[in-house]
Every structure is written in structure tokens, then in C-alpha cells.
Amino acid sequence: MEFTTGGRLEVRITAADTGKRVSVRRLSSTGTPGSLFTDTVGVLTSWDHGVLSITRKSGETVRIEESTLVAGKVVPAAPARRRGPAASFEELAPVLARAWQPVESERLGEWTLRAAAGFTRRANSVLPLGDPGLPLPDALARVRDWYAARGLPAYIQTATGAAGTQERLCADLEEAGWEREVSAEVRIAALAPIGDLDADVSRVRLERTVDEAWLSRYQRSATPGEHILKVLNSGPSVWFASVPGDGAAPAAIGRCVVDGRWAGFMAVEVDPALRRQGFATAVMTALARRALDEGASAAWLQVEADNDGARALYEGQGFATHHSYHHFRSH
16 A cells, blocks of 8 residues: 655645545554554545545455554545446446335435334345435434334345445444344345356245245244245246255255346245255256246345355355445434
8 A cells, every 4th residue: 555755654645535445554552563554445434534435345344543644645446347247336236136125115315214024134134225305314314204104123225345335324223222133235246157066956946925934944944934935936036946855844945036138136045954065056046047048147245244144155156255245223
């Protein structure tokens, strides 16, 4: 990371660069021998009263005393992806939302308030794709009231790490006392290589609707209800995959939503006793082939940041991180 001009460290950013991606170096406060400086890269979300707030790609906000700065510069956006399809956040965000629709929703300016009786944070959180049409404190109060009326906690889903994402909103939510509870990665890949994987798909069954057997393997449906069925069956073109097991529950399941050029993969689950035997790959491959038949060419999925097993599987299939998303909860 190069900060020098003529061999001298320089701070080449000001408060006017708020909203831009920056790289800064500050005096380290760790006291660790040899660690004189600490570097931070992210979006400069504020610079007030001598304190900088920088939101990293992970969604973490770092606050830095201006007096500790020794260097800083504006840096270009992340380079174009070397694998997988090209996609902007503005294109991808609505595709993700259409694949997991709530039972009810209401608009607040360019925000969408979503509820599904508490089934998953995605279906019970605000999707803030623009301006709420109100000052932020008033919008947050409306959000809290809307979810309280339904007996639900108030969540807002945000994104970081790509051009056009919501680092500034993350920082504002933290400042307002909202707490980040869960973070995940949105990954994308070319679809054809997934359909070409060497996998035994002969036992994979594809259906248009979810059934009781499929639900018995799905870990999030301990108490099935109409709200769960409505969310799972929502989307432009939905497919459910299952591999029969020895008992009533399938050995493996998966869900895919085809939406134009995009195929989204969700709920890929395998009987814990049968993991690492190729079932997840078979499910993904069968669903990918069906999506290719419907004209899709790109794939996406979401994986929680601490799910190392799933991340390794998806990396092997060519998926690369596009952006991260987070759920902030009001307390």
C-alpha cells in the first residue's frame, strides 16, 4: 500500500472525500513490537469532530482519531472480477429479493418493509434500496413501529463491499444504536461449469412445489406453516430438488429460483450422516442443468461468513464473493 510522494508519507484525504473508498495509515495503539502503523481500507462514511469513520468490506466500522493519521488517500473501486459473471449491486439486489419474498410488504419511499411471521431475517427485514423519503431518524421510528405492530423485532438488511452498496447506512445505523447480528456473503459464478460438474444426478428429483418430505430435511421448518410455504414457493421460476434417503426424510435437498439470466441456489442441505459423499454437488448440478434449460447463465447464492464447509464447497464450484450483507437489529 503506497502512500508516499517523494518518499514522504502524506494525508491526501479530507472530509470532502466522505462516501469514497479510502486507504489510511494511522499510528498503532496495540503496543505490539514492530507494529508502528495500522492500515485500514474502506468507505469513508463520516469525518466529524476530529474522528473518521471507515466502513470495511466486512461491514465493520472503524473509528480513527484524526490526530493519529500519518497517511491517507482515495483508492479506486475494487477491480473487475476475473471469474464469474459481471454484475452490479443495483442489478443483483432485486434478483435476490425476488427469490425470497415475504408474506406482506409495505413501501417507505424506496425502502421495502417485509414480514413473514418471523420466518428468516431476510423475509422479516427492511430492504433499503434508496431513499426512505423521510429523515433517517423518522424512517427508523416508522420501521420500529411497523414491526412492533406485528410482534416482530425490527431488522434492516444492508450490503457492503461493492460499488453502490450501503456502507454509509451501516455507519448511521450503528450510530443510532442498531446492532449488527448476522453477516453473510453473496457469491456469484458462471452457471454452465456447475451444470458440467462430474456428479451423479440420477437420483435427484426435481419438483415445482415443496412437499412434506422436503420440509422434513429443511432445518428452518421445525414448525411448518402457511407463511413458510408462501416464502419457499415464491419467485419467478422455483425448483425444489431432493435425493431420496433410507427414511422419510430425503438424503439431501436444495432450492433454485430462475430469474432471467440468474439462478439462485438456496437451502442446500444434506443428512449430517451422509455429508462429503457428493450429495450437495449432485443437487447443485441437477438444479443448474434445469436453470440452463430455462436460459439462465449466471449463478448466485448466500453463505454465512462462518460456514467454512459450505464456503469451501462453493469456492470449488467457482463462486467468488460479490458483496456482503448484514442484518442490523433495533434494541
